[in-house]
Amino acid sequence: DAGITQSPRYKITETGRQVTLMCHQTWSHSYMFWYRQDLGHGLRLIYYSAAADITDKGEVPDGYVVSRSKTENFPLTLESATRSQTSVYFCASSEIAGSQPQHFGDGTRLSIL
Amino acid sequence: AQSVTQLGSHVSVSEGALVLLRCNYSSSVPPYLFWYVQYPNQGLQLLLKYTTGATLVKGINGFEAEFKKSETSFHLTKPSAHMSDAAEYFCAVSDTRGATNKLIFGTGTLLAVQP
Numbered sequence: 384d385a386g387i388t389q390s391p392r393y394k395i396t397e398t399g400r401q402v403t404l405m406c407h408q409t410w411s412h413s414y415m416f417w418y419r420q421d422l423g424h425g426l427r428l429i430y431y432s433a434a435a436d437i438t439d440k441g442e443v444p445d446g447y448v449v450s451r452s453k454t455e456n457f458p459l460t461l462e463s464a465t466r467s468q469t470s471v472y473f474c475a476s477s478e479i480a481g482s483q484p485q486h487f488g489d490g491t492r493l494s495i496l
Numbered sequence: 497a498q499s500v501t502q503l504g505s506h507v508s509v510s511e512g513a514l515v516l517l518r519c520n521y522s523s524s525v526p527p528y529l530f531w532y533v534q535y536p537n538q539g540l541q542l543l544l545k546y547t548t549g550a551t552l553v554k555g556i557n558g559f560e561a562e563f564k565k566s567e568t569s570f571h572l573t574k575p576s577a578h579m580s581d582a583a584e585y586f587c588a589v590s591d592t593r594g595a596t597n598k599l600i601f602g603t604g605t606l607l608a609v610q611p
Contacts, residue, residue, distance in 0.1 A: 414597045425601045425603040425604050426540075428598060431596070431597075433597075441598070473540070479597070481590050481596075482545070482547040482548075485540075487532075487541070488539050490537075490538075
């Protein structure tokens with residue numbers, strides 16, 4: 384099915400562990416984004432990518448790593464998870480033009496104990 | 497830098513009543529503006545967008561928004577609320593006229609619809 388898929392939908396892990404959240408889109412969109420959503424903060428941009436092998440920091444990048452070896456995949460890694468990274472994470476993609484909307488996945492709810 | 501302010505984190509209306517969700521933006525260049533809706537345990541879905549042209553924009557599910565440059569506003573309205581409209585709504589403005597495709601989101605307004 385066409386669209387944007389995030390996995391897993393739910394994840395519980397412990398502080399200090401490494402965890403990777405996956406994002407896959409089937410539209411061949413150039414741009415991909417990772418956001419975290421927290422009460423009172425709306426959505427905050429963690430990292431984004433304009434194309435394969437091109438990534439850049441967003442508003443809250445500390446503690447996160449991304450890669451984009453293929454256009455369709457944009458994994459987000461927490462190298463050493465902390466409790467403050469407990470959040471709902473959303474991946475999105477869009478076509479090149481800035482007037483085009485971003486399309487969102489259903490999110491990953493991550494709990495760090 | 498661009499920014500978005502959504503007035504009212506919680507709005508409650510009766511079924512059949514007018515829905516008005518407020519959004520004000522700050523942008524140094526003509527903006528692209530978006531409204532998204534989020535239902536529980538789901539991602540954001542596009543309701544409508546303003547890029548250029550007609551300032552009154554119609555979206556899905558009977559929603560519309562009007563771009564008012566003089567007021568730097570992009571308020572979302574619906575004439576008659578349905579129970580199914582209960583959700584969280586986010587206003588967003590494009591960053592630097594879309595040069596990076598980044599969006600700046602407001603903190604959201606949770607809409608409750610009372611029977």
